[in-house]
Amino acid sequence: MEKIRVAVTGASGRMGRSLIEAAFVNPNTDLGAAIERPGSTLIGCDAGELLARVHAGVPLSGNLDLVKGNYDVLVDFTSPESSLEFLAHCQANNKPMVIGTTGFSDEQKAQIADIAKTVPVVLAPNMAVGVNLMFKLLEVAAEVMGSYTDIEIIEGHHRYKKDAPSGTALKMGEVIAETLKRDLNQCAIYGREGITGERDRETIAFSTIRAGDIVGEHTALFADLGERLEITHKASNRMTFANGAMRAANWLKDKPAGLYDMQQVLGFKPL
Ligand SMILES: NC(=O)C1=CN([C@@H]2O[C@H](COP(=O)(O)OP(=O)(O)OC[C@H]3O[C@@H](n4cnc5c(N)ncnc54)[C@H](OP(=O)(O)O)[C@@H]3O)[C@@H](O)[C@H]2O)C=CC1
Ligand SMILES: O=C(O)C1=N[C@H](C(=O)O)C[C@H](O)C1
Secondary structure (H helix, E strand, O other), rough: OOOEEEEEEOOOOHHHHHHHHHHOOOOOEEEEEOOOOOOOHHHOOOOOHHHOOOOOOOEEEEOOOHHHHOEEEEEOOOHHHHHHHHHHHHHHHOOOEEEEOOOHHHHHHHHHHHHHOEEEEOOOOOOOHHHHHHHHHHHHHHHHHHHEEEEEEEEEEEEOOOOOOOHHHHHHHHHHHHHHHOHHHEEEEEEEOOOOOOOOOEEEEEEEOOOOOOOEEEEEEEEEOOOOOEEEEEEEOOOHHHHHHHHHHHHOOOOOOEEOHHHHOOOOOOO
């Protein structure tokens, strides 16, 4: 089987480096292009050097247009603004795109959905298999216990993370709210301070930890008087996200235009 060539944007970032590694080690993928911010001092360096590997033969580029012939699927874990710029490139060049970036506003998400009418896009705040299974488990837990328990979502990440709550935590809240037929915009509580009064059981509350080098930890708590259920996922290595992204790229390569998520890639959810 012919390998698909992926382009990795934000190549020197935390995820960028793991994605380059994953593109090399996964049997179905190869690194076709690696993109850095224009003006970066790394432009022209070999992508393999970012991982202290031997020569990879893919120089870092600051211009996706110049390397568009070198890749089949774009894999992007950068920032909301730059992801939208790269998506415009994919639309103009009819290239599928896997987006792992988090922190999009509702308006930006609507823009992505609109563009995905013309190009295949996988958009997922977490590409780990366990997290996507957790979304399924949350549906069951919310169905059985959600109507009478206090629901809290707690997430922890490294000190460098820019958005809060994490994209995964927000998706957990959306899954639970949807199952309970609540509107997350109406029932979400983001942190507490001062005299808050007693807890309203209709709310879904989020707490955020930012500390050291935590890769990514998420817990949903369904708490009653006398018992509580906790569902937790812990990521200990970014390769789990990067390998998921390669799986998504391989799955997406021959899909028609549309907006897909990781549960569809993994076969947990119908197309
Ligand atoms: N879906 C998932 O499974 C996961 C999602 N994420 C998400 O991925 C994103 C990135 O995370 P992380 O790798 O930790 O962040 P980093 O800050 O380490 O990496 C982001 C990279 O993108 C680069 N970048 C930003 N804008 C541009 C641009 N216009 N052109 C080229 N490069 C650009 C940055 O460059 P510079 O430093 O110059 O700004 C940086 O190298 C976050 O939104 C995070 O939440 C993370 C892990 C898993
Ligand atoms: O920024 C990160 O690191 C991560 N971000 C994602 C998110 O916001 O959910 C996923 C993962 O937990 C790591």
